[in-house]
Amino acid sequence: MPTNEAQAKNRRVVIENVLHMHPGVREAALVDDGSGGFVAFVVPDDSYMDEALGRGTAGSTVLGKWQKTFDLSQLNKEAGAAPVGFNTIGWNSSYTRSAIPLGDMREWVENTVGDILQLRPRVVCEVGCGTGMLLMQVAPCCDRYVAVDFSPVVLDRLRAQLRTVPAIAERVEVLERKAGDLEGLDENSFDTVVVNSVVQFFPNVAYLTKVLESAISAVKPGGHVFIGDVRSLPLLQAFGTSVELFQAADELSVGELRDRIRRRVDREPELVLSPAYFLSLKHKFPKISRVDIRPLRGHADNEMTRFRYSAILHIDHDDSAHIDGEFLDWTERKWGLDEIRSMLKQHPNQRIGLKGIRNARLEEDLAAMAILDGADAADTAGKLRQRLEQGADEGIHPQALLDLEAESLGFKVFLSLAASRSDGSYDACLIPAKEQKGTTSPAINWPEPAASAFAHFANVPGQARMRSELTDQLMAHCNQHLPQDSVPRKIILVDMLERNA
Amino acid sequence: MKGKAEIHDFVQELLTRSGDDQPLTDQDSLLLSGRLQSIDAVEIVVFLEENFAIDFAQIGFDRDQIDSIDAIHALVQVASSGT
Numbered sequence: 001m002p003t004n005e006a007q008a009k010n011r012r013v014v015i016e017n018v019l020h021m022h023p024g025v026r027e028a029a030l031v032d033d034g035s036g037g038f039v040a041f042v043v044p045d046d047s048y049m050d051e052a053l054g055r056g057t058a059g060s061t062v063l064g065k066w067q068k069t070f071d072l073s074q075l076n077k078e079a080g081a082a083p084v085g086f087n088t089i090g091w092n093s094s095y096t097r098s099a100i101p102l103g104d105m106r107e108w109v110e111n112t113v114g115d116i117l118q119l120r121p122r123v124v125c126e127v128g129c130g131t132g133m134l135l136m137q138v139a140p141c142c143d144r145y146v147a148v149d150f151s152p153v154v155l156d157r158l159r160a161q162l163r164t165v166p167a168i169a170e171r172v173e174v175l176e177r178k179a180g181d182l183e184g185l186d187e188n189s190f191d192t193v194v195v196n197s198v199v200q201f202f203p204n205v206a207y208l209t210k211v212l213e214s215a216i217s218a219v220k221p222g223g224h225v226f227i228g229d230v231r232s233l234p235l236l237q238a239f240g241t242s243v244e245l246f247q248a249a250d251e252l253s254v255g256e257l258r259d260r261i262r263r264r265v266d267r268e269p270e271l272v273l274s275p276a277y278f279l280s281l282k283h284k285f286p287k288i289s290r291v292d293i294r295p296l297r298g299h300a301d302n303e304m305t306r307f308r309y310s311a312i313l314h315i316d317h318d319d320s321a322h323i324d325g326e327f328l329d330w331t332e333r334k335w336g337l338d339e340i341r342s343m344l345k346q347h348p349n350q351r352i353g354l355k356g357i358r359n360a361r362l363e364e365d366l367a368a369m370a371i372l373d374g375a376d377a378a379d380t381a382g383k384l385r386q387r388l389e390q391g392a393d394e395g396i397h398p399q400a401l402l403d404l405e406a407e408s409l410g411f412k413v414f415l416s417l418a419a420s421r422s423d424g425s426y427d428a429c430l431i432p433a434k435e436q437k438g439t440t441s442p443a444i445n446w447p448e449p450a451a452s453a454f455a456h457f458a459n460v461p462g463q464a465r466m467r468s469e470l471t472d473q474l475m476a477h478c479n480q481h482l483p484q485d486s487v488p489r490k491i492i493l494v495d496m497l498e499r500n501a
Numbered sequence: 502m503k504g505k506a507e508i509h510d511f512v513q514e515l516l517t518r519s520g521d522d523q524p525l526t527d528q529d530s531l532l533l534s535g536r537l538q539s540i541d542a543v544e545i546v547v548f549l550e551e552n553f554a555i556d557f558a559q560i561g562f563d564r565d566q567i568d569s570i571d572a573i574h575a576l577v578q579v580a581s582s583g584t
Contacts, residue, residue, distance in 0.1 A: 068543045075562040097533050153558075247535070263520055269540045465518050 024048040040488035062203040071153040085136025104300040111297040121192035128198030182214035196228035200270040221316035233274040240264040250382030277457035278311040289317040293418040322443030327353035358395030420449035527570040
């Protein structure tokens with residue numbers, strides 16, 4: 001081997017060895033940067049991230065911060081004047097950073113309440129009840145309602161509002177507790193546990209699983225755990241693109257836009273989950289007989305209806321009469337709403353399953369991602385938006401399909417996001433109404449996610465800071481142990497290293 | 502203006518930890534612009550509670566009060582004057 005090559009190889013080995021000396025490094029590899037230096041790609045050591053950088057103990061800090069956030073939201077002067085059962089203080093749009101329109105919030109509350117009432121709750125525990133937006137409408141239909149929250153200021157607001165509605169208050173018990181401290185709830189004592197728009201504030205998946213374990217234990221056979229308004233991991237990139245493009249000035253370069261999207265996703269402080277996580281719970285908790293994953297209902301176009309879903313855990317149900325059947329591949333024919341309507345009229349006694357329906361709610365966001373992928377870094381956000389205006393609409397709005405139920409066609413419509421596709425496409429099962437008894441959803445064998453969806457359930461909230469700290473440490477470590485011309489020009493953390501054969 | 506310098510340094514540290522290396526002026530919007538997230542607001546609140554004895558339970562809270570270094574400093578001055 002020529003001397004220069006041998007020297008370069010030795011230099012590379014020395015640098016990699018120095019990197020491996022640091023306890024935060026599980027694997028490291030160097031790549032020439034083309035100007036005599038190296039870029040180091042590093043896979044972080046999980047134990048180090050958990051213990052030395054506090055990822056493992058970050059939970060209590062994260063929960064403390066969210067609790068304070070909710071406390072502060074209720075110290076706003078407007079909070080005291082909010083109508084009973086409709087305190088939307090703190091519900092701000094990620095796009096505009098100002099309040100989500102009241103009409104959208106009203107529809108969100110109505111649809112969520114409708115979904116919960118379909119489960120026929122009588123004895124409910126709501127984890128993360130907040131100021132009672134759901135409680136005020138669900139509790140009147142119940143015999144007992146236990147409302148749990150960790151924010152003392154929020155609970156003070158709730159108690160003040162409950163004092164104005166004694167007929168509701170008399171069946172409500174308010175408990176100040178963290179979601180992870182649900183021990184003490186008697187086993188099989190509720191028919192419904194509601195965890196709505198809460199899990200995104202949990203520090204990690206392990207905490208969520210602990211909460212759900214308590215919830216599942218507390219629900220009696222035939223009951224449900226309703227986990228609503230969950231942020232979708234498969235759609236996190238689409239969400240980041242959507243928000244950053246909305247906020248971008250026309251003259252912003254595509255290169256900078258891509259950086260902003262990457263930073264937004266990296267810095268995500270909330271827990272974002274794949275539907276596959278909830279499906280995997282069936283194997284962990286035998287009490288779960290099946291799991292439904294549903295898109296949010298609603299005509300409003302906002303970040304909740306586009307990028308969130310609900311998960312319903314059916315507890316010890318008799319699902320012997322589950323519905324099998326083929327799902328037609330929607331992508332082959334791309335049936336529109338009118339064609340589907342015709343199918344229902346032509347086959348009034350036949351179940352129809354459709355898989356892979358393009359989600360019209362996400363049409364623009366998916367188109368933006370595709371255009372951004374191929375765009376030149378010097379292009380601008382303005383030009384990207386112009387190209388979006390020329391795009392075609394192929395998908396079907398989920399609510400438009402659900403609205404077919406009201407058209408006297410004689411069908412019930414059920415939708416699912418269980419397949420966890422990154423394009424947000426969904427599946428539908430249209431069942432003759434006379435076949436469908438009761439108001440809860442039938443046990444349908446929905447298309448399942450690809451195996452890869454089970455490998456990555458969730459993001460790591462706030463990981464950007466810990467990763468930034470590790471990168472700083474590694475750079476300081478290299479500066480301490482290597483000659484200046486051998487210090488990597490850049491250190492990039494990755495989840496895994498791909499090796500050439 | 503010792504208080505303002507401390508406030509500036511603290512906010513700068515928050516931004517740096519978030520990977521934001523853009524210049525910071527006293528007038529720049531922090532929360533409404535999205536440079537800092539709502540969970541970062543908590544860090545500013547705790548900083549003010551611990552260093553300037555501000556009690557938000559007494560005075561109420563609004564994002565606008567801490568949306569810039571100038572706004573934070575004005576809040577501190579009002580709180581310390583007892584008005």
